[in-house]
Amino acid sequence: xxxxxxxxxxxxxxxxxxxxxxxxxxxxxxxxxxxxxxxxxxxxxxxxxxxxxxxxxxxxxxxxxxxxxxxxxxxxxxxxxxxxxxxxxxxxxxxxxxxxxxxxxxxxxxxxxxxxxxxxxxxxxxxxxxxxxxxxxxxxxxxxxxxxxxxxxxxxxxxxxxxxxxxxxxxxxxxxxxxxxxxxxxxxxxxxxxxxxxxxxxxxxxxxxxxxxxxxxxxxxxxxxxxxxxxxxxxxxxxxxxxxxxxx
Amino acid sequence: xxxxxxxxxxxxxxxxxxxxxxxxxxxxxxxxxxxxxxxxxxxxxxxxxxxxxxxxxxxxxxxxxxxxxxxxxxxxxxxxxxxxxxxxxxxxxxxxxxxxxxxxxxxxxxxxxxxxxxxxxxxxxxxxxxxxxxxxxxxxxxxxxxxxxxxxxxxxxxxxxxxxxxxxxxxxxxxxxxxxxxxxxxxxxxxxxxxxxxxxxxxxxxxxxxxxxxxxxxxxxxxxxxxxxxxxxxxxxxxxxxxxxxxx
DNA sequence: CGGCAGTTTGACAAAACTCAAACACGGTGG
DNA sequence: CCACCGTGTTTGAGTTTTGTCAAACTGCCG
Numbered sequence: 001x002x003x004x005x006x007x008x009x010x011x012x013x014x015x016x017x018x019x020x021x022x023x024x025x026x027x028x029x030x031x032x033x034x035x036x037x038x039x040x041x042x043x044x045x046x047x048x049x050x051x052x053x054x055x056x057x058x059x060x061x062x063x064x065x066x067x068x069x070x071x072x073x074x075x076x077x078x079x080x081x082x083x084x085x086x087x088x089x090x091x092x093x094x095x096x097x098x099x100x101x102x103x104x105x106x107x108x109x110x111x112x113x114x115x116x117x118x119x120x121x122x123x124x125x126x127x128x129x130x131x132x133x134x135x136x137x138x139x140x141x142x143x144x145x146x147x148x149x150x151x152x153x154x155x156x157x158x159x160x161x162x163x164x165x166x167x168x169x170x171x172x173x174x175x176x177x178x179x180x181x182x183x184x185x186x187x188x189x190x191x192x193x194x195x196x197x198x199x200x201x202x203x204x205x206x207x208x209x210x211x212x213x214x215x216x217x218x219x220x221x222x223x224x225x226x227x228x229x230x231x232x233x234x235x236x237x238x239x240x241x242x243x244x245x246x247x248x
Numbered sequence: 249x250x251x252x253x254x255x256x257x258x259x260x261x262x263x264x265x266x267x268x269x270x271x272x273x274x275x276x277x278x279x280x281x282x283x284x285x286x287x288x289x290x291x292x293x294x295x296x297x298x299x300x301x302x303x304x305x306x307x308x309x310x311x312x313x314x315x316x317x318x319x320x321x322x323x324x325x326x327x328x329x330x331x332x333x334x335x336x337x338x339x340x341x342x343x344x345x346x347x348x349x350x351x352x353x354x355x356x357x358x359x360x361x362x363x364x365x366x367x368x369x370x371x372x373x374x375x376x377x378x379x380x381x382x383x384x385x386x387x388x389x390x391x392x393x394x395x396x397x398x399x400x401x402x403x404x405x406x407x408x409x410x411x412x413x414x415x416x417x418x419x420x421x422x423x424x425x426x427x428x429x430x431x432x433x434x435x436x437x438x439x440x441x442x443x444x445x446x447x448x449x450x451x452x453x454x455x456x457x458x459x460x461x462x463x464x465x466x467x468x469x470x471x472x473x474x475x476x477x478x479x480x481x482x483x484x485x486x487x488x489x490x491x492x493x494x495x496x
Numbered sequence: 497c498g499g500c501a502g503t504t505t506g507a508c509a510a511a512a513c514t515c516a517a518a519c520a521c522g523g524t525g526g
Numbered sequence: 527c528c529a530c531c532g533t534g535t536t537t538g539a540g541t542t543t544t545g546t547c548a549a550a551c552t553g554c555c556g
Contacts (some may be wrong), residue, residue: 006478027256027400034329069392069396071396071401071482075400075401076400077392077395077396077399077400079392079395081491091385094378094381094382094385095382095489096388097486097489099392099486099487099489100392101391119378122377122378123372123374125273126371126374126377128371129370129374129377129381130367130370130416133342133377133381133384134342134343135384136381136384136388137339137342137343137384138343139388140384140387140388140391141339141343141347142319143391143395144327144347144348144391145347145394146395147325147327147391147394147443148317148325148397149318150395150398150399150443151325151441151442151443152319152323152324152325152440152443153319153323153400155427162419178423192399192400193399195395195398195399195400234302234319234320238347239347241343241345241347
């Protein structure tokens with residue numbers, strides 16, 4: 001389990017923040033001088049657990065992660081999937097006790113950023129605070145959309161909607177193009193994310209395949225017909241707030 | 249529709265923030281000098297709508313509100329219920345286009361706070377920014393818990409869980425005691441919040457009544473047996489993060 | 497060549513939904 | 527004061543979606 005100080009990893013954070021707002025040289029420099037510690041985790045390992053009081057946030061450099069909660073040792077709800085550039089536990093900066101867990105979905109490289117230094121950053125640079133705050137608000141916007149899905153959409157719509165969402169998020173960071181992307185999510189995970197059983201997910205996936213909407217094999221999602229897919233689930237990307245915000 | 253400048257309303261905001269962290273005199277003074285404009289809205293009126301680009305946040309002084317989204321003119325998902333002291337659209341401070349709507353549930357008195365002044369406040373006082381940021385993070389924590397409900401809990405558990413949550417939130421601001429509180433939420437609203445039909449909500453409510461867990465009549469909820477109620481839904485209040493945070 | 501995790505399929509069961517009608521209740525106007 | 531109205535609640539009967547259980551199948555990894 002390698003672990004080393006690493007400054008290059010912070011360039012990813014700079015790129016991510018610059019995709020949201022313009023940074024001043026001073027801000028960029030302050031980010032790059034954060035003391036990051038990089039670590040590689042195997043697939044299926046917890047990053048933080050419910051009840052923990054973490055002292056670091058975790059930036060994903062490579063790989064996928066997810067957040068989840070277990071109730072009575074059998075039922076699991078997945079809240080989100082995370083890809084490189086995300087800080088899945090950014091909320092721990094201001095909420096000291098974890099009310100849920102985060103784990104890797106694939107082998108991942110993670111950079112751990114001390115709360116202390118991040119808090120210092122947000123105090124010195126209110127516009128950086130605003131960008132990070134906004135990131136957590138978009139997180140919440142995605143939660144809301146998942147609520148709409150679980151509360152009011154059919155299994156078919158829910159799955160289609162999630163595929164649209166993930167494709168756009170991957171595309172935004174250059175990890176997807178021409179309606180094709182990696183999707184290292186098992187049908188069990190999909191079920192736990194969407195409030196369905198893996199069996200039912202499987203049946204719906206089969207139907208989507210038969211309708212020529214998508215193919216999902218070997219960890220790769222191919223969207224055969226984007227227009228039909230978004231039509232089938234009423235997808236509207238507004239809630240992802242992907243447009244670059246006006247310069248700070 | 250009366251509308252007037254009002255400084256007293258801001259004392260409610262001060263009290264709310266002081267229940268979370270200790271404020272300096274300077275901070276308290278800065279909040280009290282925010283230019284608030286108070287307005288009374290009848291029940292069932294939209295406060296902000298999906299697509300709007302609001303220039304104010306809205307502090308609830310009295311009454312109840314809720315946030316929701318409509319899909320294809322028939323299905324509605326409610327995301328949250330809000331009570332006095334809440335700022336249901338605090339997120340609009342950093343997300344400029346509303347991706348959902350907010351409305352009053354009962355006649356309500358609302359204080360509108362200009363984004364401009366709130367942003368100035370967060371820039372001048374990073375510790376106030378932290379408190380408000382934290383409020384939006386708790387909002388998201390509640391979303392996650394609702395996701396657990398809609399994804400992985402039975403209708404019975406979901407309803408019981410919501411009652412526990414609302415009771416504790418009301419109690420925290422002094423609007424509930426001895427297991428009794430106002431609950432101006434129709435069974436239709438409950439269904440739209442929990443991903444159920446009003447018919448099914450009605451049947452489950454009947455069952456809860458028959459089991460002697462609760463009574464709900466005339467807009468008043470009485471929890472007959474708190475211990476059984478939390479037992480029946482596995483309620484754990486951690487996610488509400490109600491404990492006062494360490495002084496800033 | 498196993499072995500294990502994940503997928504696929506079938507038969508059946510249950511939770512929740514739909515439609516429809518009756519009922520309660522608070523507010524309004526005659 | 528009472529009839530009426532609208533909104534919300536309650537109940538019933540039948541349907542649908544999704545879940546459960548169980549077994550077979552696939553594919554990758556050691």
